[in-house]
Amino acid sequence: MEKLQAWAIWKYNDVDSILTHPNFSAHYIDHRNLDSKLILDQQLAEFRASFIKLLQENHPFIKGVISKVISQEIGIFTKSKKTDIYTAFLRPCCQNISLQLTGIPEYKAEQQNLFGKTRAVFNMTNESETETNLGNNAVMSLSKYFQQLCKERRKQPGNDLITTFTKVEKNVGLLVSPLIQLFVGICESVPLLVGNMLYSLHENPHVIDRLISDVSSHSNELIRYAGPAQYVIRYCVADCKFNGHNFRKGDRIAVFLWSANRDEDIFRSPDTLDLNRTAQANMSFGKGNHACLGASIVREISIHMMEAILSHLPMDQISWAEAEFTGSKTIRGMNKINFNA
Ligand code: HEM
Numbered sequence: 363m364e365k366l367q368a369w370a371i372w373k374y375n376d377v378d379s380i381l382t383h384p385n386f387s388a389h390y391i392d393h394r395n396l397d398s399k400l401i402l403d404q405q406l407a408e409f410r411a412s413f414i415k416l417l418q419e420n421h422p423f424i425k426g427v428i429s430k431v432i433s434q435e436i437g438i439f440t441k442s443k444k445t446d447i448y449t450a451f452l453r454p455c456c457q458n459i460s461l462q463l464t465g466i467p468e469y470k471a472e473q474q475n476l477f478g479k480t481r482a483v484f485n486m487t488n489e490s491e492t493e494t495n496l497g498n499n500a501v502m503s504l505s506k507y508f509q510q511l512c513k514e515r516r517k518q519p520g521n522d523l524i525t526t527f528t529k530v531e532k533n534v535g536l537l538v539s540p541l542i543q544l545f546v547g548i549c550e551s552v553p554l555l556v557g558n559m560l561y562s563l564h565e566n567p568h569v570i571d572r573l574i575s576d577v578s579s580h581s582n583e584l585i586r587y588a589g590p591a592q593y594v595i596r597y598c599v600a601d602c603k604f605n606g607h608n609f610r611k612g613d614r615i616a617v618f619l620w621s622a623n624r625d626e627d628i629f630r631s632p633d634t635l636d637l638n639r640t641a642q643a644n645m646s647f648g649k650g651n652h653a654c655l656g657a658s659i660v661r662e663i664s665i666h667m668m669e670a671i672l673s674h675l676p677m678d679q680i681s682w683a684e685a686e687f688t689g690s691k692t693i694r695g696m697n698k699i700n701f702n703a
Pocket of ligand 1: 388406410539540543544545547548551552555589590591594595619645646647648649651652653654655656657659660
């Protein structure tokens, strides 16, 4: 029997094709159980569509929470004389937004710990066995927590997204994964994205004045340049020849999103933050059947946060020499950004 292969795919057009072609699945393939996987895919596709619709319908509520929390938190940060923008503004702000969106009273340290551990499972990163076991246990604990929460909200509705989701989706099991991703996405990934956006201004100081007057029109380019997601994994479900590559059923493929975003055949001078770039879809939120369901929320939060930072904190007061990046394989970002208060 021929050995299965592992691939690293990094050109924009190859990334685009693999993420949108049915021969490549985001789920590890259990060859004995392909039919049940297809049923699951169908359920997920339906659920994705209703999730996106719900977010659109609840946009005024979501936008209201985001702008209220950010204006409170930037005020607290500027008065606090604390120096690390990441720990004293970006993270608490994002935690507060996710709590208020979901109507959860507090973000407990033990939950924060569990969210961090789920990465080994959600990102399918081939972490060590211990990390994967810890990740699976964390997902189980969080699943129980969110299932319980959904049941409670059904009995006692509130003014929050969990109540809204449970009214529309009867299958509580289907709600759990997006809810965990909402927390992990807002609390863990958004602060990294905004930290990267700030760093991109350090690398491209010529754009600062233009951004101070208008962040929103340039959010695509900021997200292309600063997107924290490094790669996603796909499995080939049927032998195929694709863009000159011979894939075999079961092959594992690392699809490099950040590298597609820096493909010079698609983005001229890709390492420059170019606010005049014409709209070309970037890969920071993936593409196809599994593209990020939280992209609209992330865009909203990051634009508001950048506006708040640019109007309250002079960029030349950040000490970039002391800044630090996190070392995760799948998601990369600034996690220490010192401001000279
Ligand atoms: C900076 C923040 C975020 C980034 C960079 C990000 C990026 C991504 C990427 C690249 C994927 C594609 C995964 C794949 O193709 O295998 C994804 C999937 C997903 N994201 Fe996000 N995400 C972020 C925040 C969020 C938030 C806030 C939410 C929830 C509201 C969310 C919900 C999801 C869900 C549910 C999926 C899985 C979709 C599926 O498999 O059908 N994400 N995200």
